[in-house]
Amino acid sequence: MEIERHQYDVVVIGAGGAGLRAAIEARQQGKKTAIVCKSLFGKAHTVMAEGGAAAAMGNVNPGDSWKVHFRDTMRGGKFLNNWRMAELHAQEAPDRVWELEAWGALFDRTKDGKISQRNFGGHEYPRLAHVGDRTGLEMIRTLQQRVVALQQEDFAVHGDYEAYIKVFAECTITRLLKDGDAIAGAFGYRRETGQLLAFDTPAVVLATGGIGKSYVVTSNSWEYTGDGHALALLAGAKLINMEFIQFHPTGMVWPPSVRGILVTESVRGDGGVLRNAEGKRFMFDYIPEVFKHQYATTEEEGDRWYTDQANNRRPPELLPRDEVARAINSEVKAGRGSPQGGVFLDVSTRLPAEEIRRRLPSMHHQFKELADVDITAEPMQVGPTCHYIMGGVEVEADTGAASVPGLFAAGEVSGGMHGSNRLGGNSLSDLLVFGRRAGAGAAGYIDSLDRRPTASAESVAEAKAEALAPLQRAGENPYEVHHELQRTMNELVGIIRKADEITEALEAVQKLKERAAGVGAAGSRIYNPGWHLSLDLRNMLLVSECVARAALTRQESRGGHTRDDYPAMSPAWRRKLLVCGASPDGSAVTVEEKAQPSMRGDLISLFERTELSKYLTEEELTEYDKAVEESR
């Protein structure tokens, strides 16, 4: 069969918030851009984001500023964040949100007609621009419609909607192609027809999202098979922070078939409380030392905070997600869980029914339709669910460039921005800020080239053989291998980890890798999910191995990485990043330590010494004192 070939300046893989924003930027800078996505246009995982986009616009509380947002982000990530990314993110998020409004987004409003902002875990001020609890849908639709608007502009000028920006929907990329060290293209197939296709392009932006489908209980959709993480590794790029996975504290726990589906943090932001089987608001028992002075210690104070934030501290239900998830996990383990194996999340006794329906319409709908629970009248039952990976492709903060020339990454597939734990609401703004920067980075890279790299015919032939292999084998059912991987990761490299369990997981992953090499897909190439899964398995296994190896290496507990055998946070480990690499065939996954660069003086001076002393080594504190001294 002939391979369909296309020439583009930039190929963006993934059409969620980051991918679309990157593509829009590349096209706005005059580059011929392709958007390649596994689903239909407008269905990406971003639609599932509920709470909002964090941006320090100060519309609700004028005390907010990028500096406060920056501090919250670093605290949430337990100071492991790439501080330059956290800085850019906090500074640029407001412009990115306002830009959406100019493209047609309709956010909820404040009384004076500005974009309304809601409270969320770990954010000092109300900060999340939102539309009810369907903010992700609003964002994806707005970006989708912006792409269409650009296509209409191109149609007016060139008579062709797709002259400068084209969406290749339901296409999967299986390999990045290179010319020497540099990116030269991407190879994949059309899901609908099985047609193979190759893009000749000097720049690829990865925006493929996360890896949740390696776990049983997850809020992620089928698309989240770690494609971008794996493509980057196989192309010679590095992944960082892969041990940090966010388990969202509140996923549905019943019925079994919807276990893991997200229950938005807005429920708590808008007043919802967590209770155990004894009816106790248990989060008051779980305020960690580092957050002691920022959270209410009594229910009365926590409740007053919703109406008077100046004179009260926030309730501990709004601690960062890693803290709340671990607390729920402990309550259930201690036998104080709800009948269906979670804890109670109650908003029914906290807000009038009408208000709940207005503020949380999709939660109301979701529980009514899927679990027969009326959240305006009874509590929900919730438990932790695999939600987000903080780790990803190691990139340059300003441009999104990976170590491989021509490779860029933005959004969940990139690593660093969120450190060891992401704050709710920081993902949607991350997509916009770094999607734009990666698109601009790719455009700038192309301008700097004196010749276009070309992929060798050999590498295309290899990619073709790899893609077609499962169809030519009468092997094991790929669904079996997938289910076993999910069980392995869920049980052995989940929310609480131990060295012997991780080691066991690594052995299991090795065996699954061998089995995956022999899976077969019956049927034709036309829309064949068995074939698609057979190819996705390579990525899931590779990424799972990175997660497990990094988790085994990091001997401390921090954010989305909790080691039962090393329960404390260690200042020495804070200075170390774990960097994963692999050989081009996906064997030999390596983990190396790399020093975390010290924070710039003007940024570190934004924090108090007493707070920093909980995170930093003595040596770093001496540097801090010097920075403060100099800034005087």
Add this chain to the structure above:
Amino acid sequence: MTYKAKFRVWRGEGGEGKLEDFTVEVNEGEVVLDIIHRLQATQAPDLAVRWNCKAGKCGSCSVEINGRPRLGCMTRMSTFTEDEVITVTPMRTFPVIKDLVCDVSYNYEKAREIPSFTPPADVKPGEYRMKQIDVERSQEFRKCIECFMCNNVCHVIRDHEENKPAFAGPRFLMRIAELDMHPYDVADRQDSAQDDHGLGYCNITKCCTEVCPEHIKITDNALIPMKERVVDRRYDPLVWLGNKIFKRSDSKTT
């Protein structure tokens, strides 16, 4: 709670196909999409179905269940009796690619024909001021998850391929209404709704509203008000009389 259900699922590709019978396990709390997935994992690994979020938020898994357009992920098995045969077929209005997957490109072509949001040239990002009450009408329409079931069920195109070129379908007529009601949109949308996108074909039978999984009142809140706006402009008797008497040749009213 576990029982064996009888399923009839449309299988086929390239314009040909038939209903195939399956007996498959069903557990408590499951939805139709779970059962389709079980079929994939155990009996028919190449059975094609679109899906993504499995929570009613992305609008990918639109199919017809016992002849009714439904999201597979939001149709609970407990709504059927245990001995009922459940028939799952692809959406009828769009060409079938394979099994339960349709070619929905019609919808994307129509989306591209609707002129985009057009704000006044002098309003800069960050300067927008809108009251909640003024954005709520359009916000209702922006709840749309683009499952395309409204377009699938609409009789104007459901069995009338010939109407497709001239008719945008409820989804995109609603998009026009959304933009027309946007406080900052300055484009003229009313004439084009009628002339270019086929608003006149709609005779408000409300089938679209009935199948909308987001419970958007497509007919009452988008299509009828849009029709009224067109009527106000075109068929106001005073305007009509004025046109007749003064024979305004430049008038768009006919």
